[in-house]
Amino acid sequence: MPSRSAAPSDAPPGPADSRHPVPTVNGVLGYGMTVPSLDTADGFLGTFGLRRGGHGDTLGFRCDGAAFDQVSLVEAPHKRIACLAFGVDPGRLGDFARHLERSGVRLLDPPAAFAGPGLWFRDPEGVWVNLREGAPDPGRPMPDTSLNTGARHARVDRAAWAETPDAARPHRLGHVLLYVRDLGAAERFYGGVLGFRLSDRTGDILSFWHARPGDHHTLGFVRGGHVGLHHSSWEVSGLDALMIGTRDMAAAGHPGWGLGRHGLGSNLFTYVPDPWGSWIEYFTDIDQITDAWQPRDIDCPTAMWGPPMPEAFIVNSESDEPLAL
Numbered sequence: 001m002p003s004r005s006a007a008p009s010d011a012p013p014g015p016a017d018s019r020h021p022v023p024t025v026n027g028v029l030g031y032g033m034t035v036p037s038l039d040t041a042d043g044f045l046g047t048f049g050l051r052r053g054g055h056g057d058t059l060g061f062r063c064d065g066a067a068f069d070q071v072s073l074v075e076a077p078h079k080r081i082a083c084l085a086f087g088v089d090p091g092r093l094g095d096f097a098r099h100l101e102r103s104g105v106r107l108l109d110p111p112a113a114f115a116g117p118g119l120w121f122r123d124p125e126g127v128w129v130n131l132r133e134g135a136p137d138p139g140r141p142m143p144d145t146s147l148n149t150g151a152r153h154a155r156v157d158r159a160a161w162a163e164t165p166d167a168a169r170p171h172r173l174g175h176v177l178l179y180v181r182d183l184g185a186a187e188r189f190y191g192g193v194l195g196f197r198l199s200d201r202t203g204d205i206l207s208f209w210h211a212r213p214g215d216h217h218t219l220g221f222v223r224g225g226h227v228g229l230h231h232s233s234w235e236v237s238g239l240d241a242l243m244i245g246t247r248d249m250a251a252a253g254h255p256g257w258g259l260g261r262h263g264l265g266s267n268l269f270t271y272v273p274d275p276w277g278s279w280i281e282y283f284t285d286i287d288q289i290t291d292a293w294q295p296r297d298i299d300c301p302t303a304m305w306g307p308p309m310p311e312a313f314i315v316n317s318e319s320d321e322p323l324a325l
């Protein structure tokens with residue numbers, strides 16, 4: 001597992017102008033997709049543990065208690081990642097508009113299907129990007145799921161079985177991983193234009209990014225021929241909830257991959273294939289990082305342990321037809 005510092009050339013170039021520091025988004029608010037059947041999506045995401053939100057032209061889903069939809073779906077012939085929404089601190093949209101102009105990014109009218117407030121433009125792969133005032137939903141408070149491990153007995157005079165949740169019910173959207181045709185272009189855009197910071201990378205294959213201290217990664221890219229959603233990932237309250245969700249998805253006809261512990265990010269995971277070839281992840285126990293974190297370029301296993309990885313996990317099955325919205 002050779003490790004080296006992420007080479008300076010890997011650093012995303014932004015407009016290197018000290019008079020105009022690069023503003024930064026504060027995280028991922030959600031994503032939008034087209035799917036062939038909203039009814040199928042409703043059943044799948046409902047079983048996964050998300051709650052139905054807004055329902056106009058789009059079908060929305062969110063974690064219990066979230067203030068806004070974190071997934072927006074529109075029916076279309078093919079499954080396609082359509083848009084990503086990022087939060088901007090209050091009062092900073094104007095700074096971003098000027099920064100985007102200096103960066104040569106053209107602001108556009110929003111696509112009718114996903115129209116909403118804020119700034120809209122496209123990334124190098126053609127995915128719509130929406131910047132709007134707000135921040136990622138922090139998730140409702142999680143119960144204390146302390147484990148008695150090793151010499152540390154954090155749960156005393158409490159029976160774990162009596163506190164076992166009855167369903168997964170994700171607390172928050174953790175991260176989104178996209179296949180991209182041009183990894184370098186994606187990195188220059190999301191790093192140099194939106195202000196994401198590199199967390200870790202594996203050569204020219206994949207890279208993980210964060211916007212603020214917290215989870216090891218909230219956004220990631222993997223080279224994949226053309227753009228596509230690899231997976232979205234949702235935090236649950238602990239290992240019990242993770243395995244209960246996995247059990248319930250399998251019982252509903254959606255067996256997954258896991259349990260395992262990832263390499264980069266270290267989260268415990270199980271993945272479930274969605275009805276259209278992407279994946280959706282339950283996670284818990286992801287590495288937390290601060291501004292002191294130093295990114296590495298490291299050939300780290302996808303999973304430190306767990307069942308063999310399904311071949312389909314690294315196949316981009318998303319249609320590469322142009323996104324028509």
Ligand SMILES: [Fe+2]
Binds near residue numbers: 175
């Ligand atoms: Fe993930």
